[in-house]
Amino acid sequence: MVRIADIWHRIPGLKRPPPEFVGYDNLIAFITRQGLMQMEGDLIEVGAYMGGGTVKLARLAARHDKRVYVIDTFDPDMDTTVSKSTVPAAEVYRAFLKGRSMWEVYREATRRLPNIVTIIEDSRRVVLDEETRFVFAFVDGCHQKDCVKSDFRLIWPHLVSGGIIGFHDYRFDDWPEVTEAVDELMDEHKDDILDRHEIVGDYGISSILLTKR
Ligand SMILES: C[S@@+](CC[C@H](N)C(=O)[O-])C[C@H]1O[C@@H](n2cnc3c(N)ncnc32)[C@H](O)[C@@H]1O
Structure with missing residues:
Protein backbone atom coordinates (compact mmCIF):
# COMPACT_ATOMS: atom_id res chain seq x y z
CA MET A 1 0.00 0.00 0.00
CA VAL A 2 1.43 3.41 -1.00
CA ARG A 3 0.35 6.66 0.62
CA ILE A 4 1.26 10.24 -0.21
CA ALA A 5 2.42 10.73 3.36
CA ASP A 6 5.00 7.95 2.80
CA ILE A 7 6.40 9.10 -0.53
CA TRP A 8 6.57 12.85 -0.60
CA HIS A 9 9.73 13.06 1.46
CA ARG A 10 11.48 10.72 -1.00
CA ILE A 11 11.01 12.99 -3.99
CA PRO A 12 14.27 14.65 -5.00
CA GLY A 13 14.70 18.42 -5.08
CA LEU A 14 13.58 20.45 -8.04
CA LYS A 15 15.79 20.17 -11.11
CA ARG A 16 15.52 21.43 -14.66
CA PRO A 17 13.32 20.23 -16.27
CA PRO A 18 10.96 19.96 -13.31
CA PRO A 19 10.13 16.52 -11.96
CA GLU A 20 6.99 14.62 -12.83
CA PHE A 21 5.16 12.20 -10.59
CA VAL A 22 3.69 9.62 -12.95
CA GLY A 23 6.43 7.93 -14.95
CA TYR A 24 5.65 9.54 -18.32
CA ASP A 25 8.49 7.59 -19.96
CA ASN A 26 6.53 4.37 -19.44
CA LEU A 27 3.40 6.06 -20.77
CA ILE A 28 5.25 7.28 -23.83
CA ALA A 29 6.64 3.81 -24.50
CA PHE A 30 3.08 2.48 -24.27
CA ILE A 31 1.64 5.20 -26.54
CA THR A 32 4.34 4.45 -29.10
CA ARG A 33 3.81 0.66 -28.96
CA GLN A 34 0.08 1.17 -29.45
CA GLY A 35 0.75 3.12 -32.65
CA LEU A 36 -1.18 6.19 -31.44
CA MET A 37 1.26 8.61 -33.02
CA GLN A 38 0.37 7.22 -36.45
CA MET A 39 -3.30 8.11 -35.92
CA GLU A 40 -4.98 11.45 -36.62
CA GLY A 41 -5.43 13.66 -33.54
CA ASP A 42 -3.71 15.50 -30.71
CA LEU A 43 -2.93 14.76 -27.07
CA ILE A 44 -4.47 16.21 -23.91
CA GLU A 45 -3.31 16.29 -20.31
CA VAL A 46 -5.47 17.30 -17.35
CA GLY A 47 -3.22 18.19 -14.41
CA ALA A 48 0.23 19.28 -15.56
CA TYR A 49 1.47 20.71 -12.24
CA MET A 50 5.06 21.84 -12.90
CA GLY A 51 5.02 20.58 -16.49
CA GLY A 52 7.67 17.87 -16.14
CA GLY A 53 5.41 15.34 -17.86
CA THR A 54 3.97 17.91 -20.27
CA VAL A 55 7.45 18.54 -21.68
CA LYS A 56 7.90 14.82 -22.37
CA LEU A 57 4.50 14.52 -24.05
CA ALA A 58 5.06 17.68 -26.08
CA ARG A 59 8.45 16.48 -27.38
CA LEU A 60 6.87 13.21 -28.50
CA ALA A 61 3.93 15.08 -30.06
CA ALA A 62 6.20 17.53 -31.88
CA ARG A 63 7.97 14.67 -33.66
CA HIS A 64 4.58 13.75 -35.15
CA ASP A 65 3.24 17.26 -35.84
CA LYS A 66 0.76 17.00 -33.00
CA ARG A 67 -0.24 19.38 -30.25
CA VAL A 68 -0.65 18.79 -26.53
CA TYR A 69 -3.62 20.48 -24.89
CA VAL A 70 -3.05 21.10 -21.19
CA ILE A 71 -5.70 21.95 -18.62
CA ASP A 72 -4.70 23.11 -15.13
CA THR A 73 -5.71 25.88 -12.76
CA PHE A 74 -2.01 26.34 -11.85
CA ASP A 75 -3.24 27.40 -8.42
CA PRO A 76 -2.50 24.96 -5.56
CA ASP A 77 -5.29 26.39 -3.43
CA MET A 78 -7.99 25.69 -6.02
CA GLU A 91 -0.25 21.13 0.77
CA VAL A 92 1.47 18.50 -1.40
CA TYR A 93 1.59 20.88 -4.38
CA ARG A 94 3.04 23.68 -2.25
CA ALA A 95 5.64 21.39 -0.65
CA PHE A 96 7.29 20.51 -3.96
CA LEU A 97 7.03 24.06 -5.29
CA LYS A 98 9.12 25.29 -2.36
CA GLY A 99 7.62 28.77 -2.46
CA ARG A 100 7.64 29.15 -6.24
CA SER A 101 4.59 29.86 -8.36
CA MET A 102 3.22 26.75 -10.12
CA TRP A 103 2.42 28.79 -13.20
CA GLU A 104 5.93 30.29 -13.37
CA VAL A 105 7.60 26.87 -13.03
CA TYR A 106 5.30 25.41 -15.72
CA ARG A 107 5.78 28.36 -18.05
CA GLU A 108 9.56 28.19 -17.75
CA ALA A 109 9.57 24.40 -18.35
CA THR A 110 7.35 24.57 -21.44
CA ARG A 111 8.41 27.86 -23.04
CA ARG A 112 10.40 26.26 -25.88
CA LEU A 113 7.52 24.01 -26.94
CA PRO A 114 5.13 25.90 -29.23
CA ASN A 115 2.95 22.83 -29.80
CA ILE A 116 1.46 23.13 -26.27
CA VAL A 117 -2.00 24.71 -25.94
CA THR A 118 -2.42 25.69 -22.29
CA ILE A 119 -5.91 26.19 -20.87
CA ILE A 120 -5.75 27.83 -17.44
CA GLU A 121 -9.09 26.78 -16.03
CA ASP A 122 -10.87 24.39 -13.70
CA VAL A 127 -15.55 23.34 -23.23
CA LEU A 128 -13.60 21.98 -26.20
CA ASP A 129 -14.22 22.92 -29.82
CA GLU A 130 -16.45 20.35 -31.41
CA GLU A 131 -13.89 19.38 -34.07
CA ILE A 155 -12.58 14.14 -23.31
CA TRP A 156 -14.39 10.94 -24.31
CA PRO A 157 -16.52 12.44 -27.13
CA HIS A 158 -13.31 13.88 -28.64
CA LEU A 159 -11.29 10.65 -28.41
CA VAL A 160 -10.92 8.91 -31.77
CA SER A 161 -11.75 5.25 -32.22
CA GLY A 162 -8.61 3.36 -31.12
CA GLY A 163 -7.53 6.36 -29.00
CA ILE A 164 -6.61 5.90 -25.33
CA ILE A 165 -7.54 7.74 -22.14
CA GLY A 166 -5.41 7.15 -19.04
CA PHE A 167 -6.09 7.91 -15.38
CA HIS A 168 -3.29 8.24 -12.87
CA ASP A 169 -3.70 6.98 -9.28
CA TYR A 170 -5.89 4.03 -10.19
CA ARG A 171 -5.87 1.71 -7.16
CA PHE A 172 -3.82 4.27 -5.20
CA ASP A 173 -5.07 3.88 -1.68
CA ASP A 174 -4.86 7.60 -0.86
CA TRP A 175 -7.28 8.63 -3.62
CA PRO A 176 -10.02 5.97 -3.50
CA GLU A 177 -12.47 8.20 -5.37
CA VAL A 178 -10.35 7.92 -8.52
CA THR A 179 -10.74 4.14 -8.47
CA GLU A 180 -14.47 4.41 -7.72
CA ALA A 181 -15.03 6.91 -10.52
CA VAL A 182 -13.04 4.94 -13.09
CA ASP A 183 -14.70 1.65 -12.13
CA GLU A 184 -18.13 3.26 -12.56
CA LEU A 185 -17.12 4.84 -15.88
CA MET A 186 -15.78 1.51 -17.16
CA ASP A 187 -19.08 -0.10 -16.27
CA GLU A 188 -21.17 2.69 -17.85
CA HIS A 189 -19.08 2.59 -21.03
CA LYS A 190 -18.25 -1.12 -21.22
CA ASP A 191 -19.66 -1.37 -24.73
CA ASP A 192 -17.42 1.49 -25.97
CA ILE A 193 -14.21 0.23 -24.34
CA LEU A 194 -12.16 -2.08 -26.50
CA ASP A 195 -9.26 -2.77 -24.18
CA ARG A 196 -7.72 -1.79 -20.85
CA HIS A 197 -4.16 -1.80 -19.56
CA GLU A 198 -2.61 -0.97 -16.22
CA ILE A 199 0.86 0.51 -16.06
CA VAL A 200 2.77 0.73 -12.82
CA GLY A 201 4.58 4.05 -12.72
CA ASP A 202 6.87 5.90 -10.37
CA TYR A 203 6.43 5.29 -6.63
CA GLY A 204 4.51 2.09 -7.45
CA ILE A 205 1.37 4.06 -8.39
CA SER A 206 -0.62 2.72 -11.33
CA SER A 207 -2.36 4.34 -14.24
CA ILE A 208 -5.23 2.66 -16.05
CA LEU A 209 -5.51 3.12 -19.80
CA LEU A 210 -8.75 2.56 -21.69
CA THR A 211 -8.90 2.13 -25.45
CA LYS A 212 -12.02 3.48 -27.15
CA ARG A 213 -13.78 1.13 -29.53
C1 LIG B 1 -1.12 15.48 -9.13
S1 LIG B 1 -0.89 17.00 -9.94
C2 LIG B 1 -0.42 16.52 -11.56
C3 LIG B 1 0.95 15.95 -11.61
C4 LIG B 1 1.50 15.75 -12.99
N1 LIG B 1 0.72 14.78 -13.73
C5 LIG B 1 2.93 15.28 -12.89
O1 LIG B 1 3.18 14.08 -12.85
O2 LIG B 1 3.81 16.14 -12.78
C6 LIG B 1 -2.52 17.52 -10.15
C7 LIG B 1 -2.67 18.83 -10.90
O3 LIG B 1 -4.05 19.01 -11.17
C8 LIG B 1 -4.39 20.36 -11.02
N2 LIG B 1 -5.82 20.42 -10.72
C9 LIG B 1 -6.44 20.04 -9.58
N3 LIG B 1 -7.76 20.23 -9.68
C10 LIG B 1 -7.98 20.73 -10.92
C11 LIG B 1 -9.15 21.14 -11.62
N4 LIG B 1 -10.37 21.04 -11.09
N5 LIG B 1 -8.98 21.62 -12.87
C12 LIG B 1 -7.77 21.72 -13.45
N6 LIG B 1 -6.63 21.34 -12.82
C13 LIG B 1 -6.74 20.86 -11.57
C14 LIG B 1 -3.50 20.87 -9.89
O4 LIG B 1 -3.33 22.28 -10.01
C15 LIG B 1 -2.22 20.08 -10.13
O5 LIG B 1 -1.33 20.79 -10.92
Missing part, protein backbone atom coordinates in the same frame (compact mmCIF):
# COMPACT_ATOMS: atom_id res chain seq x y z
CA ASP A 79 -7.79 21.95 -5.27
CA THR A 80 -9.65 21.29 -2.02
CA THR A 81 -9.18 17.51 -2.11
CA VAL A 82 -7.92 15.83 1.06
CA SER A 83 -6.35 12.38 0.80
CA LYS A 84 -7.47 9.36 2.79
CA SER A 85 -4.36 9.80 4.91
CA THR A 86 -5.61 13.37 5.61
CA VAL A 87 -3.04 15.24 3.51
CA PRO A 88 -4.58 18.18 1.58
CA ALA A 89 -3.63 18.09 -2.11
CA ALA A 90 -2.82 21.82 -1.93
CA SER A 123 -11.30 21.36 -15.95
CA ARG A 124 -14.98 21.14 -14.96
CA ARG A 125 -15.57 24.47 -16.71
CA VAL A 126 -13.70 23.72 -19.94
CA THR A 132 -11.04 18.73 -31.58
CA ARG A 133 -9.79 15.15 -31.82
CA PHE A 134 -7.45 13.30 -29.45
CA VAL A 135 -5.50 10.09 -29.84
CA PHE A 136 -4.28 10.15 -26.24
CA ALA A 137 -5.54 11.75 -23.04
CA PHE A 138 -4.05 11.62 -19.57
CA VAL A 139 -6.07 12.62 -16.51
CA ASP A 140 -4.26 13.52 -13.30
CA GLY A 141 -6.11 16.59 -12.06
CA CYS A 142 -8.49 16.81 -9.11
CA HIS A 143 -8.86 13.38 -7.48
CA GLN A 144 -12.50 13.76 -6.42
CA LYS A 145 -15.05 11.47 -8.00
CA ASP A 146 -17.05 14.22 -9.70
CA CYS A 147 -13.86 15.72 -11.17
CA VAL A 148 -12.61 12.42 -12.56
CA LYS A 149 -15.99 11.72 -14.13
CA SER A 150 -16.22 15.24 -15.48
CA ASP A 151 -12.74 14.96 -17.02
CA PHE A 152 -13.74 11.70 -18.69
CA ARG A 153 -16.95 13.27 -20.03
CA LEU A 154 -15.04 16.27 -21.34
